[in-house]
Amino acid sequence: MKYFKLFTKRIIYTLLLIFILIFIISTLYYKKIISKEVFNYLKLIILLFSIFINSYLLGKNKISKGYIKGLILGLLLSLLVIIISIINNKLNIRLLLFNSIILIDSVTGSIVGANKIEK
Numbered sequence: 001m002k003y004f005k006l007f008t009k010r011i012i013y014t015l016l017l018i019f020i021l022i023f024i025i026s027t028l029y030y031k032k033i034i035s036k037e038v039f040n041y042l043k044l045i046i047l048l049f050s051i052f053i054n055s056y057l058l059g060k061n062k063i064s065k066g067y068i069k070g071l072i073l074g075l076l077l078s079l080l081v082i083i084i085s086i087i088n089n090k091l092n093i094r095l096l097l098f099n100s101i102i103l104i105d106s107v108t109g110s111i112v113g114a115n116k117i118e119k
Contacts, residue, residue: 054073055107055113057113059110066114070111071107073106
Protein backbone atom coordinates (compact mmCIF):
# COMPACT_ATOMS: atom_id res chain seq x y z
CA MET A 1 0.00 0.00 0.00
CA LYS A 2 2.94 2.30 0.72
CA TYR A 3 4.23 1.91 -2.85
CA PHE A 4 0.79 2.46 -4.35
CA LYS A 5 0.35 5.76 -2.53
CA LEU A 6 3.88 6.84 -3.40
CA PHE A 7 3.58 6.15 -7.13
CA THR A 8 0.02 7.50 -7.35
CA LYS A 9 1.15 10.73 -5.71
CA ARG A 10 4.10 11.10 -8.11
CA ILE A 11 1.94 10.39 -11.17
CA ILE A 12 -0.64 12.96 -10.07
CA TYR A 13 2.07 15.56 -9.42
CA THR A 14 3.63 14.83 -12.80
CA LEU A 15 0.33 15.23 -14.62
CA LEU A 16 -0.54 18.41 -12.72
CA LEU A 17 2.83 19.96 -13.51
CA ILE A 18 2.46 19.02 -17.18
CA PHE A 19 -1.07 20.47 -17.39
CA ILE A 20 -0.13 23.73 -15.67
CA LEU A 21 2.96 24.32 -17.81
CA ILE A 22 1.19 23.31 -21.04
CA PHE A 23 -1.62 25.72 -20.16
CA ILE A 24 0.91 28.52 -19.77
CA ILE A 25 2.66 27.88 -23.08
CA SER A 26 -0.68 27.34 -24.82
CA THR A 27 -1.74 30.77 -23.66
CA LEU A 28 1.51 32.21 -24.99
CA TYR A 29 0.95 30.43 -28.29
CA TYR A 30 -2.65 31.65 -28.48
CA LYS A 31 -1.51 35.23 -27.89
CA LYS A 32 1.07 34.68 -30.67
CA ILE A 33 4.00 35.35 -28.36
CA ILE A 34 5.66 32.08 -29.37
CA SER A 35 5.65 30.34 -32.74
CA LYS A 36 4.30 26.87 -33.52
CA GLU A 37 7.81 25.36 -33.73
CA VAL A 38 8.78 26.76 -30.33
CA PHE A 39 5.44 25.56 -28.93
CA ASN A 40 6.07 22.01 -30.15
CA TYR A 41 9.59 21.93 -28.68
CA LEU A 42 8.39 23.38 -25.39
CA LYS A 43 5.72 20.67 -25.07
CA LEU A 44 8.40 17.97 -25.24
CA ILE A 45 10.72 19.85 -22.89
CA ILE A 46 7.90 20.34 -20.36
CA LEU A 47 7.05 16.65 -20.47
CA LEU A 48 10.65 15.59 -19.93
CA PHE A 49 11.20 18.24 -17.25
CA SER A 50 8.15 17.24 -15.21
CA ILE A 51 8.91 13.53 -15.44
CA PHE A 52 12.55 14.11 -14.49
CA ILE A 53 11.68 16.31 -11.50
CA ASN A 54 9.09 13.90 -10.12
CA SER A 55 11.38 10.91 -10.70
CA TYR A 56 14.14 12.80 -8.92
CA LEU A 57 11.87 13.39 -5.93
CA LEU A 58 10.79 9.74 -6.03
CA GLY A 59 14.42 8.63 -6.04
CA LYS A 60 15.18 10.70 -2.94
CA ASN A 61 12.88 8.46 -0.86
CA LYS A 62 14.85 5.74 0.87
CA ILE A 63 12.51 2.85 0.05
CA SER A 64 14.51 0.93 -2.57
CA LYS A 65 16.99 1.42 -5.40
CA GLY A 66 16.49 4.53 -7.51
CA TYR A 67 16.52 2.93 -10.92
CA ILE A 68 13.81 0.44 -9.95
CA LYS A 69 11.49 3.20 -8.74
CA GLY A 70 12.19 5.22 -11.89
CA LEU A 71 11.54 2.21 -14.07
CA ILE A 72 8.21 1.55 -12.35
CA LEU A 73 7.17 5.20 -12.64
CA GLY A 74 8.24 5.29 -16.29
CA LEU A 75 6.33 2.10 -17.05
CA LEU A 76 3.21 3.45 -15.38
CA LEU A 77 3.42 6.72 -17.31
CA SER A 78 4.12 4.84 -20.55
CA LEU A 79 1.14 2.59 -19.91
CA LEU A 80 -1.00 5.68 -19.41
CA VAL A 81 0.22 7.13 -22.73
CA ILE A 82 -0.42 3.84 -24.54
CA ILE A 83 -3.96 3.57 -23.16
CA ILE A 84 -4.75 7.12 -24.25
CA SER A 85 -3.25 6.43 -27.69
CA ILE A 86 -5.29 3.25 -28.11
CA ILE A 87 -8.46 5.13 -27.20
CA ASN A 88 -7.59 7.79 -29.82
CA ASN A 89 -6.51 5.16 -32.43
CA LYS A 90 -3.04 6.71 -32.74
CA LEU A 91 -0.81 3.76 -31.92
CA ASN A 92 2.35 3.90 -34.08
CA ILE A 93 6.16 3.60 -34.11
CA ARG A 94 6.56 7.21 -32.98
CA LEU A 95 4.71 6.29 -29.78
CA LEU A 96 7.26 3.54 -29.12
CA LEU A 97 10.08 6.08 -29.36
CA PHE A 98 8.14 8.48 -27.16
CA ASN A 99 7.65 5.80 -24.48
CA SER A 100 11.34 4.93 -24.62
CA ILE A 101 12.19 8.57 -23.96
CA ILE A 102 9.76 8.61 -21.02
CA LEU A 103 11.38 5.48 -19.54
CA ILE A 104 14.93 6.77 -19.95
CA ASP A 105 14.03 10.15 -18.46
CA SER A 106 12.23 8.59 -15.51
CA VAL A 107 15.03 6.17 -14.71
CA THR A 108 17.67 8.89 -15.05
CA GLY A 109 15.77 11.24 -12.75
CA SER A 110 15.33 8.65 -10.04
CA ILE A 111 18.96 7.56 -10.21
CA VAL A 112 20.09 11.17 -9.81
CA GLY A 113 17.63 11.58 -6.92
CA ALA A 114 18.89 8.43 -5.22
CA ASN A 115 22.49 9.61 -5.54
CA LYS A 116 21.63 13.02 -4.07
CA ILE A 117 20.30 11.68 -0.76
CA GLU A 118 21.71 13.89 1.96
CA LYS A 119 23.67 12.02 4.61
